Amino acid sequence: MKNLLILTERIPFRRILTKNVKVGTNFKTQRCLASLVQKDARKNAEIDFTAEKYTHLQRNPNFSELTQEDISFFQKILPSNCLIIDKQDDLLPYNIDWMRKYRGKSRLVAKPQTTEQVSRLIEYCNGRKLAVVPQGGNTGLVGGGVPVFDEIIISTNNLNKIRSFDPLSGSLVCDSGCILENLDNYLAEQGYVMPLDLGAKGSCQIGGNVATNAGGLRFLRYGSLHGNVLGLEAVLPDGTILDNLATLRKDNTGYDLKQLFIGSEGTLGIVTGVSIQTPRRPKAVNVALVGLSSFENVQDAFIKAKEELSEILSAFEFWDASAVKLIKDHLVQGSRFPLEDNYPFYVLVESSGSNKVHDDEKLLCFLENLLEKDIAKNAIVAQDETQFRTIWSIREGIPEACSKAGSVYKYDVSMPLEFLYKMVEDVRCRFTDAGLYGEDLAVNSITGYGHVGDGNLHLNISAKSYAPEITALIEPWIYEWIEKHKGSISAEHGLGLMKAKYLGFSKSKSMIDMMKKIKQIVDPNGIMNPYKFISD
Amino acid sequence: MKNLLILTERIPFRRILTKNVKVGTNFKTQRCLASLVQKDARKNAEIDFTAEKYTHLQRNPNFSELTQEDISFFQKILPSNCLIIDKQDDLLPYNIDWMRKYRGKSRLVAKPQTTEQVSRLIEYCNGRKLAVVPQGGNTGLVGGGVPVFDEIIISTNNLNKIRSFDPLSGSLVCDSGCILENLDNYLAEQGYVMPLDLGAKGSCQIGGNVATNAGGLRFLRYGSLHGNVLGLEAVLPDGTILDNLATLRKDNTGYDLKQLFIGSEGTLGIVTGVSIQTPRRPKAVNVALVGLSSFENVQDAFIKAKEELSEILSAFEFWDASAVKLIKDHLVQGSRFPLEDNYPFYVLVESSGSNKVHDDEKLLCFLENLLEKDIAKNAIVAQDETQFRTIWSIREGIPEACSKAGSVYKYDVSMPLEFLYKMVEDVRCRFTDAGLYGEDLAVNSITGYGHVGDGNLHLNISAKSYAPEITALIEPWIYEWIEKHKGSISAEHGLGLMKAKYLGFSKSKSMIDMMKKIKQIVDPNGIMNPYKFISD
Incomplete structure (x- = not known):
């Protein structure tokens, strides 16, 4: 509690957040x-x-x-x-x-x-x-x-019309080419919010979001598109328009075919329309930055956040000391970094709710408990929109900071939470053992960050340059590691061309066989997005 | 506000709810x-x-x-x-x-x-x-x-073991034959809750819930099984064990095949294992009963509830005066009914959250606003577990009260909220015009109730006895009515044998064709649950 107060005074972060602050806004979009x-x-x-x-x-x-x-x-x-x-x-x-x-x-x-x-x-x-x-x-x-x-x-650039919005139920129906941020701005005027948010929201389109089952920053709170998409309109390779653009929350009449298109990456048809359930826009949004000593503490803090923040918890992101070093080296002057001391781990906790006073009380109580129980070493709460953006921009700046450190090998994986950071440590050991990891060596930074709440790790390996001996050290070893720990080789980015040949590390032969059979009946000529994950 | 306070004093409902009250508990289960x-x-x-x-x-x-x-x-x-x-x-x-x-x-x-x-x-x-x-x-x-x-x-009666539970992520893995209530009781000990709850929870099994995409009482809060099921293990007709029992919240590696089995009603294979995301168990649960003058007021109250209760809103159920009449006639002594006066519509509002004081404040403020704005005529809040159960038992007693009034024609449909009650009124007009609707006539009661938050109506028509002229007045007229209003002929019960031949009222020919192709590749001999909705 002492630490929290001292820092709050020093920065000085006040206690007032503007009501209209955007949820999970970040700066990567503009960049x-x-x-x-x-x-x-x-x-x-x-x-x-x-x-x-x-x-x-x-x-x-x-x-x-x-x-x-x-x-x-x-x-x-x-x-x-x-x-x-x-x-x-x-x-x-x-x-x-x-x-x-x-x-x-x-x-x-x-x-x-x-x-x-x-x-x-x-x-x-x-x-x-x-x-x-x-x-x-x-x-x-x-x-x-x-x-x-x-x-x-x-x-789908020219398919960009909002077809309807029902303020009673919150169901939005639109063309697939509508840009995510435009939809969210439209909903803001109605007091609603898109249930997903991504760094690329200023350019990405809802149809692409659906086709790739995009995850992003609001996943912890609102869940996946498999739950939020109410209906789809899609064109099959034979020209059939599959009209399933319902706005119903409940409809148990036959196989839920729209689900097949969510995450199919354009291999089954083209999504042309989307019907999506949107929640009320939160009236109060808070964000806190926490410094911790170990990944065990990160896990403990997450358990506490689920228990104490519960229904208002909207983001729980973590990153390591390596990420902060890169940010201080390349993006933010050390003196402008909100927490002065260095910690092995950092957590961003965001709450979104309908009552500012209640949310403030829950968040501060949660943070005080973390400090009192020695789960956290330090904590700070944003007091205005600038501070809110500053804390989020640290999290969002990590990919860019990694890129500035060199050529980056990027992995987007998910796995049971207990192993999430072990993967980063094991990768470091592997490069240390090979004599390649160090400030002036081939690999100068190995950074782990991501969405703790979703079991989703982003591993960035920054190297002086792309080199075959580095690739050989990572792949297929890393995919085998993920398979062994029951993880997924692609948490939210999809497979596309890059991971097409590695599907077998995350799905069994019988599942891949069934996928291929479905592909065959829908697209017998294989014209839809060939050479990608489901092509032979 | 006056009404609220007067009634609160009279009943007398106190303000203290026990912490361990079960969420959405109902008595139908035991019956x-x-x-x-x-x-x-x-x-x-x-x-x-x-x-x-x-x-x-x-x-x-x-x-x-x-x-x-x-x-x-x-x-x-x-x-x-x-x-x-x-x-x-x-x-x-x-x-x-x-x-x-x-x-x-x-x-x-x-x-x-x-x-x-x-x-x-x-x-x-x-x-x-x-x-x-x-x-x-x-x-x-x-x-x-x-x-x-x-x-x-x-x-699946003998497939009844809990395989694992991870208190860090809340993911539960179990056999498909586990009884829903047993799973919920198990989770209660860990501070978690099943994301679904049904009247039949004492008997229904999680595998059946998944196979029928069961909705139920917590749908409004936690969403559908398409969003909550993390993985499935299913046996295909050729004996293949499809092992997709992941516990990952994010996994974008290929088509999400498990989604096909959710709601397939046993026509593609047998679900043998389920992995499901479970939320923290709410620490505070409140329930209120509200009397209203019109269905427009019900809709206004729902909009208000989403705005003011927002993240703590966990149920918003409605029923009409006809339902209350049946309950008073057959189940509850009039004097024991919590609201003394009669209203054309009633709403049950439940909140579930992590902080009792905050939730009480939000709920009471919401109810006071409803009364002040004349959206509601009367409101009452349960003050202990007995009162909590009393209010829920009214909602849950409706099907039984309808049955006691005669032979019941039951319809479970969903549609855009604005038309939800119009269907009941149109059915009444139809029977009135035919000279069949009245206290001593063939049809003595036409009752509408259901999950407003999910656009899900239960229409119960109580008749002296099942008769061909009554059936002929209802079907296929009612299915055409639903089709015209873009509704679904089965919101949560599924199609089974009863609605098998009516699938075309809710799904297009191209969608049914695609369903049949999928059925054909998975079950070419058609041995799985034949004669039901997808059989020729």
Whole structure:
């Protein structure tokens, strides 16, 4: 309690949070957008083609190549401003992923404005065996949303209308190309909130969120899209419009087919409309930053948070000392860091509720208990929106700080909480044993952070440069480690192209067989997003 | 406010709730169990066989009939106390559904003790084309869990072990035959709670809950099983054990196959194990009873509840004056009914949270606002466990009160909230116009109640006796009405045999086609729960 008060006075963080502070707002969004806008065509043109970089990938000879006849057909269906054909500079932002790691060779981007247009496009492509990549905001991290070879890109950019919102039930129905942040801003005016929030919210689209089963910052509070999506409209490869755009919370009439599309990464069809359950927007949001001595303490603090904050707990994020070192080295002046002393672990605790006074009392009581029981060494509560943003920006700045430290090997995994940090320690041991880990060695930083509440770890390994001996030390060892500890090789990013061949580490042969059978009946020609996780 | 205080004093309901009061506890459970136990074999033997009552149903000639060789095989796999063979009295409780509406002719019940036994059983049945009905607690309301002809019953009664519980993450892993109430009691000791609760919790099994995507009383707070189930273990018709019993909150590796089994009603395989996310058990639970003048007021009160109670709102149930009349006529002495005056509508509001003082303040403030704004006419808050149970028992007594008024036609539907009660009014008009609705007429009571928060209406039509002219007035008119208002013909009960042929009213042809294709690849011989919703 003493520590809490002293620090609160020193910073000085006052006790008043503005009512309209945005939940889990972060600054990465703006940076993401800026970097997207600033894309330099010349620089993009220097990125290697995926097909040439990953030589094990072969173009499927069953797929047709685009002809003038095909182009004429597309021109009949879509107005000219909805097509990009053979214009290299214009095609580049669609052929290259956000990480600039993958680059396809597509000659054509189609941007339909209606579901019917999507249907006619896909039906034609299927008949002609022209392969297709659905693309939303192109913010994916595993190369799932860009072509590998010459697949046609069907972009949902022009499907961007809100269809309806019911303030009684909170159900929102919209086109799949609506940008997440726009939807959240629209809902804010109605007193509601989107049940998901991501760093990429300024660019990512709800259709892409659904297709990749995006997790993000509000997952702990509102759960997964499997629970929040009420209905979908999707176009199947044969052009069928699967109309399941219900706004009902309960509907037990047959198999819940929409669930198959949630997380299917565009391999079964294109999501064109989404119906989603939205909760009331919290009136009070608090955030605290806590310093702790061990990962056991992090776990204890999480148990306490579930017990004491319970229904108002909306985020429980952790990171290690290594992350803070990188942030201080590259992003924030040490003196501006909210906690002065260094701790092995840090936790960000956010509460969201309907009554500011009640929430303040619960949060302060929780923090005092942590300090009194010696679970935490130090704690601080944001007192205004600036402080709120400062604390969140530390958490959100970690990926960027890692990138500034060198070339980053990124892993997004989930596993039972007790093993979450052990993985980071084991990776450090492995690189230490190999004599590669240290300030002036090949790998200078191994950082662990993530969503404790969701058992979701982000492991970032910063190296002087990408090197085969480093990769060889990590893979497949890390996937075997995850399999052994009953984890998932992809918690929230999906498989895409990057992890396509590692599916077997997280799913059994019988499950993969069943997935393939489903893929086969829905997309017998395999035109939907080929070469990605479910392709042979 | 005046009304609230006056009534609070008069009843007299004090302000103290015991900490350990059970959430949403109800009394139907015990009555259900009692009636199950007291089943009279002679009375059961008088129930008509489904095959003879519903003459449009024909036994599928592709299915084999049970031979002595088959029996010998089963006797090799299972100990004798896990088999019931040709003993009519012992078979009866498995052949007859809880409603005593359906009666099958199965000669054999198998009660495997392990997943491997289930696998061997089903693989054999599939090879021999012996049809199978999976059966859990046999508490279903649509005839989905009992045989129609001579299907073999595979009961999950002996799969009843809790496999693991992680107090850090709250993930529970158990056999599918565990009884819901037992799981909840187990979790209570650990400070956790099952995210679902049903009237039948004393008998129903978690595997059946998953297979039917059970909704129930905590749905508003914790959402659907599609969001709460973390993993499943299921045996497919070919004997494959689909092992997806993960405890991870996030796992984006391929299609989420477990979702297909949630709500599949035993037509794809048998669920043998369930992994489920459980929340912290609320420390404080309050319940209030509110009297209102119109269904518009009910809707306004719901909007207010979402706004003011927000994260602590755990139930919002409504019923009409007709329900109260039946309760007073058949179950509760008028003088013992908590609200003295009569109102056209009643609402039960429950809050569950982590801080009693905060929750009391929120609930009382909410109720005072309702009264001040004239949204509610009267309100009362339970002050101890007895009063808590009294209020819940009114809501839970409605089905029984309806049954006492005569033969009941039951409909469980969901639709956009604005139309929820219009359906009841339209049904009343229809029967009034036909000259059949009135105290001494064929239909004496038409009652609407249900889960407002989930858009879920239970419509009960009490008649002097079941009669073809009444049925003809209701069906298919009611299903067309639901289709027109974008509702679902089954909100939470499922389709089973009862609603099998009406699926087309809630799902499009393309969706049913896709369901059938999935059924075909998983169960090509169609042995799993035949004659139910997905059979031709």
